[in-house]
Amino acid sequence: MFFLQTSDNTLGIPYVLILGTIGMFVMAITLVSVVVFHQRRVIKFNKQLQKMEEEKQQMLLKASIRFQEEERQRIAADLHDDAGPLLATARLYLNENLIHQEPAVQLQSIFSAKQIIDDSIQLIRNISHSLMPPTLKNFGLESAIKDLFEKINGSGVINASARFHDNRERLKEEQELLVFRVTQELVTNIIKHSHAGFIHLTQNVQGNFSYFRIHHDGKGILQSDFEKFNYDSVGLGLKNIESRIKVLRGSISFDIDSTNTYYKVTIEVPRETVK
Amino acid sequence: MISNVTAILSLIQYTALFSHLLPLVFFLLLKLHAKEKSLRVIFYYILYCIINESIGYYLHQIHADELFAFIFAFFTVAEFSFFCLFYNYVLPVSNPKKLIFPIWLSFIIFSIVDFFFLNKMEGFDSFTSGLQTIFIIGLCIYYLFVQIRGRNDLYIYSTSNFWIIITFLIYLSGTFFLYIMAETMIKSRVFKIQYVIINSIFNILKNMLLSIAMLMKSSQIKPELKKNYEWKDYNHAN
DSSP, X not given: OHHHHHHHHHHSSOHHHHHHHHHHHHHHHHHHHHHHHHHHHHHHHXXXXXXXXXXXXXXXXXXXXXXXXXXXXXXHHIIIIIIHXXXXXXXXXXSGGGGXXXXXXXXXXXXXHHHHHXXXXXXXXXXXXXXXXXXXXXXXXXXXXXXXXXHHHHTSXXXXXXXXXXXXXXXXXXXXXXXXXXXXXXXXXXXXXXXXXXXXXXXXXXXXXXXXXXXXXXXXXXXXXXXXXXHSSOOHHHHHHHHHHHHHTOEEEEEEOTTSOOEEXXXXXXXXXXX | OHHHHHHHHHHHHHHHHHHTHHHHHHIIIIITTOOOHHHHHHHHHHHHHHHHHHHHHHHHHTTOHHHHHHHHHHXXXXXXXXXXXXXHHHSOSSHHHHTHHHHHHHHHHHHHHIIIIISTTOSOOHHHHHHHHHXXXXXXXXXXXXXXXXXXXXXXXXXXXXXXXXXXXXXXXXHHHHHHHHHHHTTOHHHHHHHHHHHHHHHHHXXXXXXXXXXXXXXXXOOOOOOOOSOHHHHHHO
């Protein structure tokens, strides 16, 4: 304040006033400009993130719809190509002329028709099982996965094993189905692409989460690859995995162990147990 | 020459006085039915400014200096009170918001003590004005900080509250040196001229910025439609 008072006496004109006013004004304008530009940048960045997220969601949605369509086409093809001809053949055996035939021929026709109908029943059962594995429905995830791994072992090409450490309480049916589908997709990918010699699945429970970890000794993918495939137009299977994990409200991570020998896929699922 | 200067100064002063009508008119035309209490506070603040300027001008003409000093001191307190009330409406509920009332009360008590006992009603009180300016600038900076920190998809400059805040920030930053020097230098003729020019310019600027604030849309952010990413259909389909 003393300096301000002396400036008038020494210079005649309070330059301090002019300079101070201009200085404060410039500072205020600078502050406002910084705030505005910073906020613009933040909003722009957030919008970009949001757009990317929306694109990803869109891609996942498209992938799931495509998957559903493929599944429907597969079922339609199975019914049309296998069940249709079988039932048509059975109908041929049981046509109106059958009553004019010899009893032996009639018996033979009925027997053949019966066999064809049995085949049709088996075929429809297979289609039904591929939609909802009965082991999963009746005995739970552990049995279903072990059943799946036994079938894989049967091929003799790859050794698959599973160990459930804590499966006293079953997950909800929808959760089990989703985890099973994700596991199925992952195992299919490992068999198709990784040339692995073994697959091992372990299950654990920590707090309110169930953890499923798949190890294999083939050539796997890492988290970065998974994210890259998720943004690509290819990799329908991985997008299905991602969308199922989203439905589960869980998470999935792909990595490799410290010795660079085994690839690991870890699925984290919030537990919703059957009451 | 002197008469020319006086005429120019009078013109600037009148322009500053009448510029108060600009935000007032915009408020009455555009925001009369607005539900925002913050804008109503600013409306009453502008009204008070007009009344204060008019009374001040009249008192200055009749040389009632003591009353003029009182009016001016009261304006500082009233301006701070209006700002605190406005600030109370615009700041989201937080711990610093709880400090507004104690700050306001402390300032009022200090102003009364300063006016009657320290300054003893002798002309302009720079200390109170300076303190008020520092408080308001601090609160404005805090508001801007809150706006930067918060996640908001609305551009800050598209809200009326932002323009009101920067009005106070720019106006008080510009007049800060003027007010803190006024107490000791008000008798200098050169200073008086500069006082009139700077004060009037910043008053005009203040009213222009407040007018822009009145033109801006409501500051309340409409909640966005929640996008359904729950994928329930997909869940059922499986």
